[in-house]
Amino acid sequence: MRVTVWNENRHEQKNPVVAEIYPEGIHGAIANFLREEGLDVGTATLDEASHGLTDEVLDQTDVLVWWGHLAHDEVADEVVEKVHQRVLKGMGLIVLHSGHFSKIFKKLMGTSCDLKWREADDRERLWVVDPTHPITEGIGQYIELEKEEMYGEHFDIPTPDELVFVSWFEGGEVFRSGCTYRRGNGKIFYFRPGHETYPTYHNEEVQRVIRNAVHFVKPVNREYPTYGNHKPIENISEK
């Protein structure tokens, strides 16, 4: 299984606070903890040619992890189209935090993906509402993050196929913060936490969720369905 971690990688260049928390970039931090369990992991960033997502890279990617925020508009439509096609063909996709507003997530959802937000050091507590879900393996009843950006309802997404986590925020809001979707032959997991100025991706439970999600969204090994004109399998009567 091949995982590619995509990151906009802009905050890390501009903001020393972020650079200190993630000296190898958010992509580097995520790639590192995925590699720890033996996964084959590459990274790709916005400022590389084709944003690092060449046809070759995409074709070999089983699961794509996506973090973006400042520069969603700079992601080329052509690359978004290719990622979209790969998801429909079966590639898993994990969209993190501010990726809710990425072109690829909005295209897959069909909605505005808008939400309420606040940067005010809210405490966040992500409660597990689906204890049967493999994404929660090894996770307690909730994950507590001392400080995070707040995201609040209404979150303008389609009803999740599976709702795994619901967040409580200190300032009085709730949020559907762990959601799975199926699109075409691909599976998607949206996971809320991960504002760039907090060390969220160093949290072991957050890492565990993302590791579990990689296994959950991986492609199913089967042939792509056929579409278009279809000969009858049974006889059709004269009428």
Add this chain to the structure above:
Amino acid sequence: MRVTVWNENRHEQKNPVVAEIYPEGIHGAIANFLREEGLDVGTATLDEASHGLTDEVLDQTDVLVWWGHLAHDEVADEVVEKVHQRVLKGMGLIVLHSGHFSKIFKKLMGTSCDLKWREADDRERLWVVDPTHPITEGIGQYIELEKEEMYGEHFDIPTPDELVFVSWFEGGEVFRSGCTYRRGNGKIFYFRPGHETYPTYHNEEVQRVIRNAVHFVKPVNREYPTYGNHKPIENISEK
């Protein structure tokens, strides 16, 4: 409640078979049976200015019914964008038959919306799989159509929020033929039958389903949610 029935209205101009079945166009036939129960119904077609979907028309429309086939590509992106925004703001949308490949449906679904098809006079039997759904009011255990175009699985749509009908086809296929979705503040119903060369929209049970669906997808009367930066409702502790 104001209903607008949109139709591509091209088959009716080109094919005498279609023109004979639907002398007032597919839009005219649908508008007529909706008016019979006292609804305020207008029509709009592709070749009108703005495809008949001006800002004024869209703003006043509570439920939009959509039939298209040959000319999906001729629908202007700008109009599609406006219809999309109206659905997200609460307008109901009923997509019929070959409308599965319309720009607006694909944009709302986020998938290819592809399927298997065959024009071979298959018998179709639409089985009710959700007898609690108001869209099935007055409908028997199934609706039988002597001849219809076949649509077969895999239908590349997101998992429906509610699956109301599943079709059996004589040639050996099945199809999820009555599906509801929620997108933003709007509700959507996709209903499979209605190939232009068959008198499907003259079938009383098909008419009943579409009438029921108009009531089901109508907007809910409430204020649109607020999004963006949000002040805390509760005190946030110093950390």
Add this chain to the structure above:
Amino acid sequence: MRVTVWNENRHEQKNPVVAEIYPEGIHGAIANFLREEGLDVGTATLDEASHGLTDEVLDQTDVLVWWGHLAHDEVADEVVEKVHQRVLKGMGLIVLHSGHFSKIFKKLMGTSCDLKWREADDRERLWVVDPTHPITEGIGQYIELEKEEMYGEHFDIPTPDELVFVSWFEGGEVFRSGCTYRRGNGKIFYFRPGHETYPTYHNEEVQRVIRNAVHFVKPVNREYPTYGNHKPIENISEK
């Protein structure tokens, strides 16, 4: 449409605090605000013969509202069985607050229906997570209750068919507090608020939700499906 409001009616007899808040009982309070909009409403309580739910009453009831807490075990299995059958045949059911542990709700859900709870004057804020749902008509972005009993996740219910509200509690928990289910030909709405020592059912938004829910869960007018041995509709080939 005929609504029956069932109440255990024990706290009202034992606890002067409850009696003062609900001088006509919780059932009386609910029946009153339902009657205000012209519904035909009756009440039934535990200590009546057959708990007030005779065959005649049940047969005429389109929507049953259920409040119970102290005496779930005193509800006769025979009555529970009859209510269950009526729901499967199409009767709507609204289960309130501590009714999560009623025999009828557990029987319909198939799970323990257990949860976390606390009586500590928590502030509760019920956020609307599905703005398309008719149950939210006329409701703002959230309903705030100054003091309520806390119910917290994990709530051991099947995944709701529709999740309408998620509650935030001051003490740090969240809860899926407005959930719909379909069972047989009947629709069910579970609504969390309503601890007996608070004036929750006098809150206008809570009343609005319950009124909306009555309309949502009402039976669909259609024939009950047939089951059992079924003759083929099409010819079956010799093999």
Add this chain to the structure above:
Amino acid sequence: MRVTVWNENRHEQKNPVVAEIYPEGIHGAIANFLREEGLDVGTATLDEASHGLTDEVLDQTDVLVWWGHLAHDEVADEVVEKVHQRVLKGMGLIVLHSGHFSKIFKKLMGTSCDLKWREADDRERLWVVDPTHPITEGIGQYIELEKEEMYGEHFDIPTPDELVFVSWFEGGEVFRSGCTYRRGNGKIFYFRPGHETYPTYHNEEVQRVIRNAVHFVKPVNREYPTYGNHKPIENISEK
């Protein structure tokens, strides 16, 4: 991982046709193909003490497979109650064919689980409607069974959490024939085919589905949630 295959094992004793198809019993056939891929598999049957489902067996079982038909009523309520508790605690359950009417399935579903049926050598074709689902790994677009018992809609089950297969039957019916459910901490898969007088469990694709399902429903390794009175995590203000 420990799998237990439970079988009523009555048809095999009474009907030479069945005994010839399944000389080791349906349970033996299923256990054999599960063992082929290295799973640790035991069997249990109705006429053993405690139906072979002692506390020790149940405690060690990660996934229970269930086939029953003639003698659902002979399964002791006490055993059903224990299996129910084990599912809620996380044990996976695979219910096959006529097991739709078993006490355990009805208890977990909360509905009648009734359906239409016919023994008339119908051809069955199970179409994959969810190509993202791991249960479909290695399966083509459909599984064709030359002769099977027909099960037809309406199938009186709760809306499946995931609908994986829909069956086409020669006589004109459709059926939701592969359905997953979550109950408590456990996952359930209902799979339709497997009438005792046909060699369905010798079909390699049917075997593949059941093997895939064993992996899908296996327990998630995490602690069981706590329920009941819960101390506040955050301070609750004076009111």
